[in-house]
Amino acid sequence: MCGIVGTISSEPAIDKIYPALIALQHRGQDAAGAVTFEHGFHMKKGNGLVLNVFNPKNLQRLKGSIGIGHVRYPTIGTGTAEDAQPFIITAPYGIALAHNGNLVNYFDLKEDLTDNHLRYLNSNCDAEVILNLLAIELTKMNLRDLEPEKLFSALSKVYKKLIGSFAVVSVIAKKGLLAFRDTHGIKPLVFGKNKNSYCFASESVALDLLGYKRIADINPGEAAFIDNQCVLYKKQIVKNSKKSKATCIFEYVYFARPDSVIDGIGVYEARLHLGKKLGEECLKRKIKPDVVIPIPDTARGAAEMVAEVLEVKHREGLIKNRYIYRTFIMPTQSERIEAVRLKLNPIRSEITGKKVLLVDDSIVRGNTSKEIIALLRSVGAKEVYYGLYSPPIRFPCVYGIDMQTRGEFIARDKSIEEIQTLIGADALIYQTVEGLVKAVGSGSTGFCAACFTGSYPTEISASLLERIEAERMTRKTSGFKE
Numbered sequence: 131m132c133g134i135v136g137t138i139s140s141e142p143a144i145d146k147i148y149p150a151l152i153a154l155q156h157r158g159q160d161a162a163g164a165v166t167f168e169h170g171f172h173m174k175k176g177n178g179l180v181l182n183v184f185n186p187k188n189l190q191r192l193k194g195s196i197g198i199g200h201v202r203y204p205t206i207g208t209g210t211a212e213d214a215q216p217f218i219i220t221a222p223y224g225i226a227l228a229h230n231g232n233l234v235n236y237f238d239l240k241e242d243l244t245d246n247h248l249r250y251l252n253s254n255c256d257a258e259v260i261l262n263l264l265a266i267e268l269t270k271m272n273l274r275d276l277e278p279e280k281l282f283s284a285l286s287k288v289y290k291k292l293i294g295s296f297a298v299v300s301v302i303a304k305k306g307l308l309a310f311r312d313t314h315g316i317k318p319l320v321f322g323k324n325k326n327s328y329c330f331a332s333e334s335v336a337l338d339l340l341g342y343k344r345i346a347d348i349n350p351g352e353a354a355f356i357d358n359q360c361v362l363y364k365k366q367i368v369k370n371s372k373k374s375k376a377t378c379i380f381e382y383v384y385f386a387r388p389d390s391v392i393d394g395i396g397v398y399e400a401r402l403h404l405g406k407k408l409g410e411e412c413l414k415r416k417i418k419p420d421v422v423i424p425i426p427d428t429a430r431g432a433a434e435m436v437a438e439v440l441e442v443k444h445r446e447g448l449i450k451n452r453y454i455y456r457t458f459i460m461p462t463q464s465e466r467i468e469a470v471r472l473k474l475n476p477i478r479s480e481i482t483g484k485k486v487l488l489v490d491d492s493i494v495r496g497n498t499s500k501e502i503i504a505l506l507r508s509v510g511a512k513e514v515y516y517g518l519y520s521p522p523i524r525f526p527c528v529y530g531i532d533m534q535t536r537g538e539f540i541a542r543d544k545s546i547e548e549i550q551t552l553i554g555a556d557a558l559i560y561q562t563v564e565g566l567v568k569a570v571g572s573g574s575t576g577f578c579a580a581c582f583t584g585s586y587p588t589e590i591s592a593s594l595l596e597r598i599e600a601e602r603m604t605r606k607t608s609g610f611k612e
């Protein structure tokens with residue numbers, strides 16, 4: 131999961147990119163970067179939060195009315211400053227590119243680029259592979275004037291090589307701004323317009339902030355190009371890909387901000403529906419708490435709905451320290467466990483002597499849930515039930531969420547009863563896969579739910595899965611969540 135933004139107008143692009151990246155900071159706290167173009171590319175990128183990477187001096191240096199930005203959450207790559215995005219290539223034209231996603235055939239593509247195209251890649255980031263493939267196809271066309279149709283034709287050849295998830299923004303020097311989304315639309319990409327200015331972003335929240343009217347999501351397999359006169363061209367690069375749409379359903383469960391709208395579905399609304407379904411599961415299980423408490427912040431909306439269905443009180447019983455980022459950014463296990471205590475503090479009056487139903491979005495490894503339940507017991511909770519508005523995570527994500535190792539999942543080889551015992555809950559209630567899909571999409575299909583079902587929207591062989599897992603094991607970067 132990363133965040134991307136791209137904009138073109140007659141005004142300084144960085145004035146839009148910088149606030150947009152702050153709005154997208156929740157999508158990656160590992161690194162940030164931006165590239166603008168005016169008589170040449172201007173770039174600033176580095177490890178850290180947006181506020182750490184940029185300062186008034188370097189922002190001033192980023193001149194030009196076209197540009198792209200990126201916040202990184204490490205997927206492929208070592209998490210070094212060299213892997214921070216965007217990337218730039220000087221020929222043809224001069225191209226800058228940033229992406230959100232993960233190419234599952236990254237290693238093969240990198241090998242091919244090195245061996246057959248004699249290209250030296252300076253990073254371990256798959257954005258650099260996409261950039262080089264695009265450059266190769268554009269070079270083959272030998273174009274002086276880059277007509278949109280020719281650009282889309284080159285892009286269609288790039289699409290044929292890429293397997294996995296990618297949402298891309300790219301500046302082609304003196305030509306325009308390009309954006310495209312993978313065949314299944316696994317990663318979100320939306321665009322908006324304000325007078326004579328366009329903006330692409332991972333989430334609509336960035337458009338809201340900048341005063342852009344949300345026009346549409348880029349469809350799966352679709353590309354959009356805004357030329358230097360701000361004329362928009364769109365093309366469905368991969369035919370029929372709308373039918374194989376598989377947007378990451380976890381965006382609605384956890385990743386995206388609740389005030390965003392992805393593929394026409396409001397994230398907050400989806401979380402309310404997920405809470406309703408979980409509440410119905412609790413009713414079936416005859417769970418009767420005194421109070422429903424969300425694990426802040428993601429589970430708030432869902433918890434309200436659970437309480438409404440169960441007709442019990444909904445209270446804020448855990449207060450989050452706003453200055454601690456999501457625990458999944460902590461690099462080692464011991465640091466993660468300490469982070470739970472740093473992050474959450476209970477309100478005793480809402481917990482002591484009560485039967486508490488905690489509502490959370492998901493469990494990956496179970497460490498955080500165990501810590502939180504122990505915390506509630508330590509302040510006198512009578513019983514602690516744990517309700518999850520997503521199903522058990524059993525399969526690795528190969529599309530850019532850092533939970534690529536099967537061994538990481540508490541639900542991989544354990545029954546729900548065993549997980550309940552391990553985390554120390556009096557009851558453990560999961561959402562069903564059917565409930566998840568119905569709640570988010572009102573019954574429509576079009577989602578990737580592979581981490582719950584094992585059914586991947588792209589081709590993925592067992593050996594490829596093993597290779598990705600092995601690479602993940604050696605990197606030992608931070609995990610997605612506990």
Ligand code: SF4
Nearest residue numbers: 378379527578580581
């Ligand atoms: S496997 Fe899970 S986290 Fe990964 S893209 Fe699919 S739904 Fe999202």
